[in-house]
Amino acid sequence: MPDAGEPARAEGRAARPRHGPSWAARRFCHQGKETLLSTKEILEADERAGERSFEIRFPARNGAAVDQDEEWCEVRLAAGWRRFRFHDYHAVYSIPGLYEQLFYAELKCDSPRTVCGLLHKQLEETDGDASDLRVLDVGAGNGMVGEELQALGARTLVGVDIIEEAEMAAERDRPGVYDAYHTVDLTAMPRDVRRDLQRRELNTLVTVAALGFGDIPPLAFAEAFNLITDHGWVAFNIKDRFLEEEESGFSKLIRCMLDEGILEHRDETHYRHRLSVHGDPLHYVAMVAEKRDEVPREWVEAAG
Numbered sequence: 001m002p003d004a005g006e007p008a009r010a011e012g013r014a015a016r017p018r019h020g021p022s023w024a025a026r027r028f029c030h031q032g033k034e035t036l037l038s039t040k041e042i043l044e045a046d047e048r049a050g051e052r053s054f055e056i057r058f059p060a061r062n063g064a065a066v067d068q069d070e071e072w073c074e075v076r077l078a079a080g081w082r083r084f085r086f087h088d089y090h091a092v093y094s095i096p097g098l099y100e101q102l103f104y105a106e107l108k109c110d111s112p113r114t115v116c117g118l119l120h121k122q123l124e125e126t127d128g129d130a131s132d133l134r135v136l137d138v139g140a141g142n143g144m145v146g147e148e149l150q151a152l153g154a155r156t157l158v159g160v161d162i163i164e165e166a167e168m169a170a171e172r173d174r175p176g177v178y179d180a181y182h183t184v185d186l187t188a189m190p191r192d193v194r195r196d197l198q199r200r201e202l203n204t205l206v207t208v209a210a211l212g213f214g215d216i217p218p219l220a221f222a223e224a225f226n227l228i229t230d231h232g233w234v235a236f237n238i239k240d241r242f243l244e245e246e247e248s249g250f251s252k253l254i255r256c257m258l259d260e261g262i263l264e265h266r267d268e269t270h271y272r273h274r275l276s277v278h279g280d281p282l283h284y285v286a287m288v289a290e291k292r293d294e295v296p297r298e299w300v301e302a303a304g
């Protein structure tokens with residue numbers, strides 16, 4: 001394990017999620033992934049997580065600049081410093097409390113609060129009732145957004161994520177937040193999952209910190225969008241440059257949806273999503289809109 005150089009920031013504190021030790025014994029890591037954590041490491045980290053925060057260090061600024069999806073940090077586990085690439089979610093979720101400490105306590109992520117706050121504002125302005133929300137949370141991760149939506153008053157929450165470690169972490173850290181959670185690739189949705197999602201007559205699509213950067217592709221977003229009932233809410237965030245640049249698949253898709261009246265823009269805010277590993281602000285746009293119609297499949301395929 002190469003040394004990360006001088007730590008860029010000191011340790012932070014994080015609220016401890018609810019979890020039981022039995023979860024720690026389940027193996028989260030796959031062969032062939034960049035970071036392999038042994039069951040022993042997960043167990044030891046799980047024990048420590050209940051006591052105090054992790055020691056985390058970030059790369060010094062003198063290295064080559066890396067884009068957001070290449071960022072990494074090192075965390076001191078019982079066996080020594082282990083490197084975690086931020087986008088290796090399976091590894092980050094495998095350590096209870098690490099996601100919260102890393103992104104929320106250290107890097108000051110504000111996106112679940114911002115996106116859900118924007119949705120809440122729309123509900124207030126339209127005399128809507130949060131308890132009527134039946135939400136599909138796409139890229140739900142370990143449930144930070146579900147928890148925020150629950151606090152807002154949403155009664156029906158369904159989580160979807162592409163990796164099983166996310167579903168396991170949501171159950172471990174926030175049991176009972178989601179009525180259902182599917183580990184699924186939305187671009188190749190099994191029939192039973194599609195049926196379940198349709199049956200629930202979901203009227204709100206929320207996706208936070210999961211669009212762009214090789215995460216949820218436009219096709220998956222469109223599939224999720226088409227599962228929501230007409231006049232439902234759509235609330236999401238995305239890095240500002242992905243929405244503003246012509247060549248991005250998302251910017252084309254969203255612009256088409258707005259131009260054709262499939263999506264009716266209601267509100268947006270430009271804000272600091274979180275800090276980079278070097279402490280620089282990462283700017284995002286959060287948007288709330290109303291679904292007016294389905295996305296035609298040809299557009300989605302064209303968006304790539």
Ligand SMILES: C[S@@+](CC[C@H](N)C(=O)[O-])C[C@H]1O[C@@H](n2cnc3c(N)ncnc32)[C@H](O)[C@@H]1O
Pocket residue numbers: 089111112138139140141142143144145160161162163166184185186207208209210214215216217220
């Ligand atoms: C940065 S995390 C955000 C998690 C959560 N929304 C939050 O704000 O805490 C991005 C999540 O998107 C998920 N994801 C990436 N690609 C996906 C895809 N194609 N379909 C569904 N989920 C995906 C990842 O597994 C990860 O859990």
